[in-house]
Amino acid sequence: MGFGGNFLIFGHRGAAGLAPENTLASFRRAVALGVDAVEFDVHCVQGRLVVIHDDAVDRTTNGRGKVAGHTLATLRRLDAGGGERIPFLEEVLACLPPQTGVNIELKGRGSGAALADCWPGGERDVLVSSFDLAELADFRRRCRQARCAPLFHRRRGDLLAVAQGLNAWSINVADRLADRGLVRAVRGAGLHTLVYTVNDLGRARQLAAWGVKGVFTDHPNRVSASGLRGDQQSQR
Numbered sequence: 001m002g003f004g005g006n007f008l009i010f011g012h013r014g015a016a017g018l019a020p021e022n023t024l025a026s027f028r029r030a031v032a033l034g035v036d037a038v039e040f041d042v043h044c045v046q047g048r049l050v051v052i053h054d055d056a057v058d059r060t061t062n063g064r065g066k067v068a069g070h071t072l073a074t075l076r077r078l079d080a081g082g083g084e085r086i087p088f089l090e091e092v093l094a095c096l097p098p099q100t101g102v103n104i105e106l107k108g109r110g111s112g113a114a115l116a117d118c119w120p121g122g123e124r125d126v127l128v129s130s131f132d133l134a135e136l137a138d139f140r141r142r143c144r145q146a147r148c149a150p151l152f153h154r155r156r157g158d159l160l161a162v163a164q165g166l167n168a169w170s171i172n173v174a175d176r177l178a179d180r181g182l183v184r185a186v187r188g189a190g191l192h193t194l195v196y197t198v199n200d201l202g203r204a205r206q207l208a209a210w211g212v213k214g215v216f217t218d219h220p221n222r223v224s225a226s227g228l229r230g231d232q233q234s235q236r
Helices: 024-032 072-077 089-095 111-117 133-142 159-165 180-188 201-210 225-234
Strands: 008-012 037-045 048-051 101-106 126-130 147-152 170-174 192-196 214-217
Touching: 008 024, 008 101, 008 192, 024 037, 024 089, 037 089, 037 111, 048 072, 048 089, 048 111, 089 101, 101 111, 101 133, 111 126, 111 133, 126 133, 133 147, 147 159, 159 170, 159 180, 180 192, 180 201, 201 214, 201 225
Parallel strands: 008 037, 008 214, 037 101, 101 126, 126 147, 147 170, 170 192, 192 214
Antiparallel strands: 037 048
């Protein structure tokens, strides 16, 4: 597990298609399904990193309003689905086996500095990503030994230049952007390509054949390393 495999399966927000996203239940479900790593999002609130995707709590909890408008105490009282709570970063890491890698996505002002201050690197494989390139660059300045990855949801001509300026490990792109030419260009630059969000095993097989390093999936029950291996064996 971790990032050493030929093709990596990341549980997107845990197993977001099977359990309330970004909750301990979701991460445990993803691990039980054999993912190499889990992906989740962090916001900094009162100096602590809380694991939630949106800037507001409305979609994923029974609360209302911006994440930044709540105290830690009020955030922790919210129901994030099925009685689950919004977890702290350290709670997520504690619930994962050490061989399970993590992709931490920075969300919001101060998240990069806060993560650098409590950097969880060590034996566990960790990748830090963000759409907020300024926040990611701030993290990179503070934590130069970490793996990082810019996130892209649309095409831009300076994609490789941005990644190289960050000394990135990978470029993480939306599925609609991933084609053979992009993957070839990224590999030529000495970087990996990770693709989100892939919930179809056939598409994952195509991406693997092109040389993509891994995919993020809401459904590790559908897109799995065993599924990919089974397909390879069936073709022999």
